[in-house]
Amino acid sequence: MRDLRDVTVPEAVLVAITIAVAGAILFGAATSATAFGAFNYGWDGTADLRTVAGETTDSAVLENASAYDRLAGNGTLAVVLGPSEPYTPAELERIETFLRGGGTLLVGGDFGAGANELLAGIDATARIDGRLLRDERNYGRSPAFPLATNVNGTVGVDELALNYPSAVVTPNGTNATVMASTSPYAYADENRNGELDDAESMRAYPILTRESVGNGTVLTLSDPSVFINSMLDRGDNRAFAQTLFGDAQRVRFDYTHSGGIPPLVRLLKLIRSGPLTQFLFGTLLVGGIVVMARYGRAIRNRFSRRAPAAEDVALTEAEIVDLVSKQHPDWDHDRVTRIATQLATRRSGDRDTSSDDS
Incomplete structure (x- = not known):
């Protein structure tokens, strides 16, 4: 086995870079950078929300829209946040079937068209109007972070902290109920100049609505x-x-149209999906270990470009004389012979010591 003291600085740097790259690849395969993503641990992700759901009730992430076919409607809350891709007619039919079975669907969006397309596809009446709301009196970090101070029917919740919100609009005569709204001092910043203009008026804007579908x-x-x-x-x-989440028996996060699931997480879910996949993965893993244990050295030797170590190369004293003479043609023969003898004696002693240690 190679002594760690023999590892050169370039080799150590290469190993460190390899480990760092492998770690980055694994991290990238297990996480997501998608806004509102359930596996995004950054500031704009919802990994913490997924944790809250898991601590509150039975929760999981849907891999594809066909999973709605297997969802029990009553007691299930499906959550769709910031969809960026449209649902197909077949997928919308699946969601409508889920709703007909008594399910609850939360659709969250602000300035993209994805949320409104989904709402229209399932025959909901509410829409997100896409205008930016501001509140110069009731806000958090700035007026662009207004507070929803009117929250109905939620015990222990007095206000919601918003972040560049839009508003929910519903046609007159619908059964939609406003569950949360801004303070009366909010306004829609139509031209987004950060100021309340003469053409803009203050009023309470709905942030969350509830309707039967x-x-x-x-x-x-x-x-x-x-x-x-x-x-x-x-x-x-x-x-x-x-x-x-506490009001539901089950929570399912639908990110099928907003970035999806990272590949490593998908692989782990596949492995856990049943005894057959676990058996196949286990067989492949054990087989790989056996192959590496049996043929690992041969494979390393086959592809290694490292020059043989000095202790692995046996040179006679005459060969050492010839080598030293070529490298130092200005040395006389006696000096070359003396140095060659010393090198041969030292190498012989090193091999003997190595044999005794083994």
Whole structure:
């Protein structure tokens, strides 16, 4: 076995870089950088929200929209935050079937079209109007972070801390109920100049609505940022999430159209999906270990470009004389012979010591 003291600085640097790259690849394969992503641990992810759901009730992440076919409607809350890709007609039909079975769907969006397309596809009446709301009197970090001070029917929640929110709009005569709204001092910043202009008026804007669709319920939220990691502990956002999840027997996060699931997480879910996949993976793992144990040295020797170590190369004293003479042609023969004899004696002693240690 090679002594660690024989490792050169370039080799050590190469090993360190390899470990760092491998770690980065594994981290990238197990996490997501998608906004509102359940496996995004950054400021704009919802990994903490997934933890809150797991601590409150039975929770899981849907891998694809076909999973709605296996969801029991009654007692199940499905959460869709910031969808960036449209649902197909077949997928919308699956969600409508889930709602007809008594399920609850929370759709959160702000300025993209994905949330409204989903709401229209399932025949909900609420829409997100896409205008930026500000409040010069009731806010957190700045007027662009207004507070929803009117929260109905949620025990322990007095206000929601918002982050560049929009508003929910509903047609007159619908059954939609406003569950949370801004203070009366909020306004829609139509031209986004950060000021209340003459053409803009202050009033309370709906942030969260609730309506019946079929036998189910649709909740429309115009600021999914209340659930991101950096906002969850502002205002009463965490308590709101806990109450929302606590009212359900099951919570399912649908990220099938907003970034999906990281590949390593998907692989782990596949392995855990049943005894057959666990057996196959275990067989491959054991087989790989056996192959490396049996043929590992041969494989390393086959592809290694490292020059043989000095102790692995046996040179006679005459060969050493010839080598030293070529490297130092200006030395006389006696000097070359004396040095060659010393080198041969030293190498012979090193081999003997190595044999005794083994």
